[in-house]
Amino acid sequence: MTSALTVYALCVVVLFLKMFAVSCYQGFFRIRFRAFTNTEDAAVFNRIAREKELAQVTRAARAWANDLESIPAFFALGGLAVAMNVPASITAWLSVLFTIARVLHTLAYLKGVQPWRTVFYGVGILCLLGFCATITINVVMS
Secondary structure, eight states: OOHHHHHHHHHHHHHHHHHHHHHHHHHHHHHHTTOOSSHHHHHHTTOOOOSSOOHHHHHHHHHHHHHHHHHHHHHHHHHHHHHTTOOHHHHHHHHHHHHHHHHHHHHHHHHTOTTHHHHHHHHHHHHHHHHHHHHHHHHHHO
C-alpha cells in the first residue's frame, strides 16, 4: 500500500468516525433530556413528542449537513489523486489538512465559534481545490 493511500485511508476513517460522533452527540442530548420529535421514540420514554428539536440537536444536524457538502467530494477527489498517482506528499498533505480542518470546523460549529468555523471551512475548500489542481495537472502532463 502506498503512503498516499495509507494516509488517505486513515483520513477517511477519521472523517467517518467524526460524522458518527456527531450522530451520537445528537442522540446523547435527546436521551439526556428525553426530548424526541418522533412519536415512537418519545413513547419508549413515556413522553409526548416535541414539536421542535433541542437546540443542540439542531446545531449538530446543521454541522452534519455541512459535512455532506464537502466530505463526499474529499472521498472522490482524494481517491482520484491516489488512483492517478498524484505525488504522494501532496495527496497526503491535502488529505491530512482537509481532515484536521473538518474536525475543527465541526467543533467550532457545535460551540458556535466564529470566525473560526468559517476559517476551517475555507481551509477544507482550499484543500479540495488543491486536489482539483493537482489532479488536473497530472492529467494534462500525462
